[in-house]
Amino acid sequence: MPSTKTRHAALGLATALAATLVVGCSPRGQAQESAPEPLTVRVDSGELRGIATAKSRQFLGIPYAKPPVGALRWQLPQPPDKWDGVRDASRMGPMCPQAAPGGKPVLTEDCLVLNVTTPRAQRPDQKLPVMVWLHGGGFTRDSGNLYDTQRMADQGNVIVVTANYRLGVLGYLGLPGLAGSGNFGLADQFAAVEWADRNAAAFGGDPGNVTVFGQSAGGMSTCAMITSPKARGLIDKAIVSSGSCELNWPTGSLFPGTPEHGPYVPLAQGVTDGLSAAEKLGCAPGSALECLRGKTVEQLMPMMQPFSDHVAYGTDLLPKEPKKALRDGDFAKIPVMSGGVRDEARSFVGGAIMYNPELITEKTYPTLLSKAFGARADAVAKEYPIAKYGSAGLAWATVNSDQSWACQAQEGHRLLARHTAVFAFEFADENAPNVNQITVPGLPMGPTHASELPSLFELNGVDLLREEPQRRLGRTMVGYWTRFAHTGDPNHEGAPTWPKTTDGKQAMRLAPGDVTPIDVAASHKCSFWATAR
Template sequence: MILTGDETCGRRWALAAVGLHGGDGTGAGADYDPARMVEQGDVNVVTVNYRLGAFGNFALPQLGSSADFGTQDQLAALWWVKQNAAAFGGDPGNVTVFGESSGAFATCALLSSPDAVGLVQRAIIDSSSCSAYFPKNTVAPGLGRHTLFTPLAQAQAAGTAVGGKFGCATGADVLACLRRVPAKAWLDGGYTEVFTATPYGTPVLPAPSEMAMRERRIAGVPVLFGTNRDELRLDVAAAAATAAQQDLSRTMIGHWTRFARTGDPNGPGLPAWPKYADGARVQRFAPGKPGPVDAETTFKCALWRSVGQ
């Protein structure tokens, strides 16, 4: 989906954002309506659908290093934007990728991919992290530490195991056999949930984002990073936003679109948002009281680090 700002003023609009939806293996681009961002920020937004679960992260020895199909879909969308942005008033040299939850993690993967070089000028990572993982027992009772990247060999082993469930584990026709399995069979059997992690060790994603950051192999572009409080409440019905919450939403849209246009979230009429440095205070946004806080004490970081051991 493409939503564009008002082009009647004769100015060249910056293509503000290519949006990657969240959902951890579910969802669609249409789940996130960018209309208010477009209207308030006078920017263009493209939302993207990409392959998920087994359809996006499946791997098999017979496929060689081919994997990361969801990431390849996102890269294809970025190439499309670069080639077509000018046709709807966008600047192909000013593209911001933003994602929420698993979409934020997908943004990290793109920043770590050599195939994305030159396609992304800024990134907004909302409610995930390039080094994110789920501590033991947090995804499900008894489940160990869950990471969002997986080595290619491990993904291939999972692919072989699932292939065996369909009677396609061995033989020269493993791929042909699997291609005959209806998509509904994958969904009904729950096999798509086996492949929520993105494989690395491939040409598209040589290393996980955390390693790429440590080794300085991640894209050197401005990044706006934050986390939603009580994120899972997004999945349940909620009461209508209060006036204070609506004001906060407008503030966040102002920061995001300003960052997309200039690389700096600060601007006229917006609360000051200082650049982060190690040990510095971070910006907290809450209805009626945005401002800097000490993250270590405010969010009990030591406690959460101990839970994840």
């Protein structure tokens, strides 16, 4: 059995590696109507001086909250301190504490910073949409610093904000009587959105047009945010990638041995897990908070991964489990784009096989199905026989891509569409960049978890789109994403028509040379899965 640390690490595998190992558009107006914008701006904490590139203005490393250190560790985010003079905003700020694959861990807690990218020039009478990006990484890794948004800002004529937020035990710890328990990372995300709303005008943005978008843990956070009462009147649109409110992974589906779970936990469980973490770190009963605040980040690092997928509900910030909020219609009724990639689970399965080739084989496949689906295992084996796929790895990955990701996302779309406009999508580039750097015989990665990110961003400043058909798809996707931020509808002149989804079946396929609506529910056997558990 792999260690707890290894099993939990698999939860954030794809997005974390996408960021660290790689280590039709909206109208912009006529050129003569635009002018370069100033590099010195005043926000509510003081003046900033940014930098200019050929495509953009960038203001980097801006504090949006006080450093969560000392007595502010495990407190809700506080407004940032004001500064005198002009603050240099030409360099990224620190990433939040996390393990670093193949390197030293990141230990700096003074990390509640964000980056703002705007078009280099804009019409003086135009207020641009603001898009706030929430990174993925299993709630334990990654950083807004690793997503270069200049292409999106320039092509789409939008302002893009990327934010860091507290991760792992520092972001999601719960303890008895501790205000904000289990929600510190989520509260940071809200604080970043509130900062963007307050300061939009300083960058030429429209505070009345703020879109939150995220992938994986960032998508799950976005889904949680729109079900929070705090979103009302603050968030105007949302884009959820690989992070449906419906997500729930059966036993072993993310990594053999992991229990059934979802991204959100009841507050009581969060508190129990927090006390357990304190005990493991040598804290005496009744002194957990004081004791943990006395620990160094390095001492806390072993408890980072156990707080993956650990956003607490039953709290002031998140009163209901997000999937219940969807069923109750208790969420912000704002336009939503939502979807994922066709073969989400291949990277997770590939990572497990690279860790131990004996975990997922023809011999273990029946046991994996039995633990995940109980009495329905035989029916699943008949529907997904190894002989049809050529390897146990590909069969198991297809089972989990369909059940755990695609069909649950489509059910979420159906529930959302009862109350608001929903535009569903599925990224399906067979030759998508292998951002996770996983190579397993018999298990092609294709459009797997996080593989759509290069179509939207340069990861760590690197453009991974090598072929013109992929570049064309990237332009189309940026056009859809940014047009949605402008209007709440991704459709625009020159791009294939994208219909709303109403029944949880249809989605827009996004593939080179093939951007068209398809029946995603049918292609992922969602009728079968509706009765398989």
